[in-house]
Amino acid sequence: MTTTPIEEFELIIVGAGIVGCAAAKAFGTDGRRVLLLERDLTEPDRIVGELLQPGGINSLKSLGLEDCVEGIDGIPCYGYGVIHKGQTVEIPYPVNYETEKQASGKSFHHGRFIQNLRKAATCTENVTVRELTVNTLIREDDGDKVIGVSAQSKTNEYFKFYAPLTIVCDGLFSKFRKEFTTKTPDVRSNFVGFVLKDLELPLPNHGHVILANPSPVLMYQISTHDTRVLVDVPGKLPSVSTGELRAYMENIVAPELPESIRPKFMEALETEKLRSMPNGFLPPSANQSTGMIVVGDAMNMRHPLTGGGMTVAFNDVVLLREFLSPQNVPSFTDSELVIKQMNSFHWKRKNYCTAINVLAMALYRLFAANHDADLEVLQRGCFSYFQLGGDCVDGPVGLLSGLIQRPIVLVYHFFAVAFHAIYIEAKSNGWSGAHHSFIMLFTVLYTACVTILPYLWTETKY
């Protein structure tokens, strides 16, 4: 085994994905000497990170990366369409009252976006990008402090790099997460993804959520000819090799889809490869390690139903840039100051991540009601609440898109949905006796509480 000479940087970043590229650009621009390490610099072909919410677009702008969503045949997105038993409700992104412009997001092929981000990072002064897999974090002999990384090339050359600070953002399947937290992702379902060719969605330029049984289906156009479909499959994934997964798509999922979509769905099942990704929930942890911080999916994840991961990630980089700026932390060798700043970062980021994380998890529970009678009452109530329009959609979509950063708005709307659900249910049952209504009020409120409170609770923890 040959090890090449030691090189030193001010900051090492592990992983040139969503967070890594944005962080390299931000810290390189601030004058830090950055080394960005990525195990594979070829264009990724993944079913993740394909719809960027307006709040994420705003963060990209403030990082000077807004051009990265251009030139990749991306599709502007102006809101959502939610489809339930043949009815569609439109949930437009809010209008900015100062500019009178409607907010918009963008959907695209993930790999094309990542390559643009990598190009932007590579072109940033002070940033060195290398195609290497990081194998270990190097720690100081007499303690826990991380002082660098060892890495390996595709041709089995070995390298060691040293820096006073390492940012680990190696994603969902993080190798280094366990060196930082004992929390592990809670995976209850998988998304199965493939592409539908030349499909016209009921509401063009909108993300679509189909409230299917047993679990929701997502669709959004990602290029002129391609529409991404993501089918949530709860529990253990049926086998691909035995054809069980394909049969599940044909027999369970296809009958739940609107007729206008079903033929293209069936056609794609014949031609497309079915790929899957686990949908995990990982509550955030405060960074208390010396010499290392962990961000992105390695530190915090939510169900991808609401497409919030990249928005949280870019917001995190904007906040990190501020808390770790040369003015606030003149040198990353001051580990105590870095830890102090990361503590402030942990609490400040709750303004946006709590609403996005909890909304994703709570909506997923409602939308995957899977024959639970109380959850189905809440699901119907939620759909009917959206049909009211006005503030009943502006609030929830403002939170989901990362434009409203006040978690209390989420709590308000969630319980408004619960009371609305009780109201429409009692109304449709003809208010059949005060006793019945009282029991329903109790069980629906109880279900609402157990749907949202555990997630809110995990967010308040250190």
Ligand SMILES: Cc1cc2nc3c(=O)[nH]c(=O)nc-3n(C[C@H](O)[C@H](O)[C@H](O)COP(=O)(O)OP(=O)(O)OC[C@H]3O[C@@H](n4cnc5c(N)ncnc54)[C@H](O)[C@@H]3O)c2cc1C
């Ligand atoms: C099915 C699914 C769909 C999703 N859809 C959306 C969506 O539509 N919108 C949205 O906003 N979010 C979505 N997300 C979430 C989003 O993809 C993530 O939040 C985001 O990609 C996290 O960025 P990251 O930088 O932490 O990780 P990644 O973007 O995954 O980047 C990690 C990088 O680290 C590299 N790496 C890993 N290990 C090493 C190593 N040892 N050495 C060197 N490099 C390494 C990897 O190759 C990769 O490039 C989805 C997630 C899933 C699971």
